Amino acid sequence: MNGVAWLSARQEELPRGEAWLTAAEREVLARFRVPKRRADWLLGRWVAKRALVLSGVAVSEEDVAILASPSGAPEAFVLGHPAVAALSLTHSHGVAVAALGPAGTRIGVDLEAIEERAPGFLGDWFTPVEQAFVAAAKEGERAVAATLVWSAKECVMKALREGLRIPPKAVEVAPERGSADGQWRPFRARGPGREAWSGWWRAEGGFVLGLVASPAAGTPEPIG
Ligand SMILES: CC(C)(COP(=O)(O)OP(=O)(O)OC[C@H]1O[C@@H](n2cnc3c(N)ncnc32)[C@H](O)[C@@H]1OP(=O)(O)O)[C@@H](O)C(=O)NCCC(=O)NCCS
Structure with missing residues (x-):
């Protein structure tokens, strides 16, 4: 693969049955008790497998297993x-997104519903600089601003394979401002330990999608 690429899928696209899951995945599925967790997990597996097949990394979904590392x-x-x-x-409100990059890339994707x-x-999770970024947003764009800051932070925390084990204020993001027009825009981030990151965000259809990669990558390409 060259660069980073992404694919989304909706709950309605999930195939019936479990034939597309490997035996190891079926064992994981059998342990879920909460229907929403089960549905999210399944949709995540499906979109990841489709992304790998459509980008030529695998021949069929049945050949692919998406398993959790000890970190999740x-x-x-x-x-x-x-x-x-x-x-x-990432998954949110019946939509899942898989992001792919070249092997060895540290990559993080996060989908968030736009909300105030x-x-x-x-105060709890944003640095003073991030709080000022949200406060300075135009009326009507504040929810997008707050959501994209949170999404960008989560991208970095996922690319580090730590998630919320990292205190959110340890990552500070500086995004290019924009509206919910579906355009990819860049963001920069620092941390933890002042490490520099470059990522992308776009807002559309009530969601912000963030994506970060290290080494830094060009604008994310759609898969399929
Ligand atoms: C990673 C994390 C921030 C995602 O939370 P979220 O925004 O609510 O959920 P999203 O849908 O965007 O992402 C979930 C996906 O992130 C991925 N993920 C989980 N842990 C991850 C980690 N440590 N690093 C990178 N990705 C991770 C998984 O693929 C997960 O989906 P799956 O379990 O169905 O495969 C959160 O799950 C987390 O911090 N996990 C690690 C620490 C942990 O387990 N803490 C307990 C709760 S604080």
């Missing part, structure tokens, strides 16, 4: 061997 980060296997691609996954964030949320 997803790992893709094709016919039992590590896939020649880096993978990150309470002052307490911003």
Whole structure:
């Protein structure tokens, strides 16, 4: 693979039955008790497998296993061997997105429904610079601004394979401002330890999608 690429899928696209899951995945599925967790997990597996097939990394969905590493980060296997691609996954409100990059890339993707964030949320999780970025947004664009900051932070925390084990204020993001027009726009981030990151965000259809990769990549390409 060259560069980073992404694919989304909706709940309605999920195939019936479990024939497309590997035996190891069926064992994981059998342990879920909460229907929403089960549905999210299934849709994440499906979109990741489709992404790997459509981008030529695998021949069919049945050949692919998406299993969790001890940290929870997803790992893709094709016919039992590590896939020649880096993978990150996200799901929200019946939509899942898989992001792929060249093998060895640290990659993080995060889909968030656009919503206002309470002052307490911003105070607890956003740095003063990020709080100022949200406060300076035009009326009507504040929810997009707050959501994209959170999405960009989560992307970095996922690319580090730590998620919320990292205190959110340890990552500070500086995005290019924009509206919900579906355009990819860049963001920069720092941390933890002042490490520099470059990512992308876009807002459309009530969601913000963020994507970060290290080494930095060009604008994410759609898969399929
Ligand atoms: C990664 C994390 C921030 C995602 O939370 P979220 O925004 O609510 O959920 P999203 O749908 O965007 O992402 C979930 C996906 O992230 C991936 N993920 C989970 N842990 C991850 C990690 N440590 N690093 C990278 N990706 C991770 C998984 O693919 C997961 O989906 P799956 O379990 O169905 O495969 C959160 O799950 C987390 O912090 N996990 C690790 C620490 C943990 O388990 N803490 C307990 C709760 S604080």
